[in-house]
Amino acid sequence: MTDLFGESSQPALALARKWRPRAFADLKGQEHVVQALSNALTQGRLHHAYLLTGTRGVGKTTLARILAKCLNCETGVTATPCGVCSVCTQIDAGRFVDLLELDAASNTGVDNMREVLDNAQYAPTVGRYKVYIIDEVHMLSKPAFNSMLKTLEEPPAHVKFILATTDPQKIPVTVLSRCLQFNLKPMPPALVAQHLGEVLEQEKVACEPAALNLLARAAAGSMRDALSLTDQAIAYGGGTVEAAAVEAMLGTVRRDYLFDLLDALAARNGDALLDQARQLAERGIAFDATLQDLGNLLTQLALLLHAPGTVESSLDAERMQTCAAQLDAETVQLYYQIALNGRRDLPYAPDEFSGFCMTLLRMLAFAPGSRDSARAEVHRESAPVRTAAAERVAPAIRAESATRAEPPMPAARREAVPSAPPAPAPTVVPIIEAAARATVPAVAPVEPAVPSAPVLAAREPGPGDAWDWLAVVAELRLGGMAKMLADHCELVTQHGDAVTLRVGESHKHLLDRTYQDKLVSALKDKYGAALQITFEIGAAAEQTPQQVRTRIKEARQAEAVAAIESDPFVRDLVDQFGGQIDASTIQPLGEST
Known part of the structure; x- marks a missing residue:
């Protein structure tokens, strides 16, 4: 059909409308719902009320219309409506008299619902069933929900209710219990991008895969939003969909x-x-x-x-x-x-x-x-601030803390004992000690006996010396996955320039050729190009750098916890207030929180 200017008067449909699914087979990403409804239709196990939930644009209303076609198709109740009979074509065109769509967002009152329920008592005019689709049903008022309960529980045999909502939590449980509920999932970006590619291929629109991925991620699981954004991208790009144009349109970061x-x-x-x-x-x-x-x-x-x-x-x-x-x-x-x-x-x-x-x-x-x-730079800059008086305070604190065996004296007893004239240095000690004790639950008061980095500062081995693998790994300049591979290797044998490293079964995925090459290259740079490194997969290694560090950390943590739990001051607090020590808040000295 053309107008006076010789151009087609048929308006161009938006992609979201033009490519709206017409059958269950066309619906993307909702196979769990399609299978359940198809089996119910095939076996004749029909429910009188369905509730479709899910975010926007995932196919709730589309699924409801397809279900209405399945119930009223002239070929009979079927999971595969013909799509060509008068009923199917009228439903697709939105002109079927026995399919009533109600927007609950604009018809929230009880009077609107009573009008619908009164009409439901009459037999369908053309179709087999009278189907009511109530979209955004959670927007109905409480009186409206109450008015529909009886009809929803025992509707006439010729009536089917299909409710759709994006917020099922707002629907009364009395309504939920009367419906068969299906939750439609958001579409994964890969599926959305694939569908967009198929649509644009049919539309003969050139596109870039990177642009489709951007549109799919921006749609956030909504196929309708993805198609709408694609329409916008086509217009923005002048008939093509390119990644640079989509980035500019969406305002995303390259x-x-x-x-x-x-x-x-x-x-x-x-x-x-x-x-x-x-x-x-x-x-x-x-x-x-x-x-x-x-x-x-x-x-x-x-x-x-x-x-x-x-x-x-x-x-x-x-x-x-x-x-x-x-x-x-x-x-x-x-x-x-x-x-x-x-x-x-x-x-x-x-x-x-x-x-x-x-x-x-x-x-x-x-x-x-x-x-x-x-941290080292900060310490160097702040070193002049540490005066001789401050250096005298620390030994005093340690000495006083080591000799103290009893809890602090109660305030009443302190007032009764005459105090000697205070000396300058001792007056500082109780104040700093009190401040240190106030942080006892978070930091252990003693230095753990286990060193923080044993053997890692050992003498650098020569090519002919026996290797200390922990020290070797600590000195290599590695990062990323190559560093992870070195941390999970155990030195098995070393004979001259022949070195064998073992990786446990649980970490064999680290033996990628790229990561092996980086580790071997770092070792050869340090100890000579004649090195011959062999990797093997075996039983779980026990002396890898990672495991040694883990054991050291666990030992330090256990000693810190024991020091806190045995501290008399902490025990007094626990006994006096009936509290408990939260071991997860304790960290050894020298470790950042």
Whole structure:
């Protein structure tokens, strides 16, 4: 049909309407609901009321219309309606008289519901069943819910109710108990991207896979939202869907920018990090979205480090591998938590840019590789502040604390005993000791006997010496998965330049050729190119650096807990107030909380 200007008068439909599923087979991502309804229709086990729940755009109303076609198709009650009979075509066009759709958001009152229920008593005009679809049913008022209870429990044989809602918690339990409930799941991004690709192929619209992935993630599980965003992307891109245009349209952050941030963090380069932040500000990219996308990228890095088989292949897989080699698992977890906290605190910052910069600097400051150097620098700068008087105080505290065997004297007794003239130094000791004791539940009062890093500072072995593997690993400059491989290796034999390392069965996934090559290269750089390194998989290794560090940490923790529990002052507090010691709050001296 054409108009006076010779152009088609048929309006172009939005993709979400044009590609709306017409049968169960077309519905994506809801196989669990489709199978249950198909079996019920095939076996004739029909319920009088269905409740469909789920987030927006996952197919609740679409599923309700398909079910109405299944019940009223001229070929009979079936799970596969013909789609060509008058009933099916009228339902698709929204003109079927025995299908009544009610929007509860705009018809919330009891009078609206009574009108619907009064009409339900009459037999269907054309179809086999009179079907009522009530969308957003949770918006009905309490009197409206009460008025429908009796009809919902025992409706006429020719009436079927299909309720849909995004918030089932607001529906009274008396209504929930009368319905057969199905929860529609959000669509995974991979499925959404695949469907968008199929739709655009049928529409003959050129697209990039990276653009489809961006649209799928932005849809947040909603197929309708994804199709609507695709319509917008086609218009924005002038008939094509390209990644750069979609990024500009959505205001998302390009993955290259995020990788540049991680590269600067891995290099401990504060200048480059802040320069990247300024470039993001110049491009007008939202910092909240940047931290969100950075958290998503760190999540994928954590999966790559711990469970490589679960990571989907992507166009930037090479840069992902590079970042995984530069950052260890602990650092990735730390950056992720800082990104979450920084995004949460962003509204409270003086401005978004300064809040974003402080979040990045916090990552840099608390990174494991920079913590010791930063602390040493602070100690060097503050060394002149430690005066001779302060140095005299510490031995006095230790001496007084070691000789004290009884709890502090009650206040009444202290007042009765005449005090001698106070000397300058002793007056300081009780005050500092009281302050130290006030923090007893969090920090052990004595230094643990177990050294923090035994044998790790041993003499550097030559090529012909017997290796101390713990010391060797401590001196190698490794990071990421190569460092993890070294930490989980045990030295089995060493004969001259022939070295055999064993990895336990539980860590054999670390024997990737790339990680092996990095470890072997680091050893050859340190001890000579003639080294011949052999890896083997065997029983669980017991003397790996990781296990030794774990045992040392557990021993220090146990001694710290024992020191707290045996402290007379702590025991007095426990006995006096009937309290308990929370061992999880105790940490050995020298460890950060």
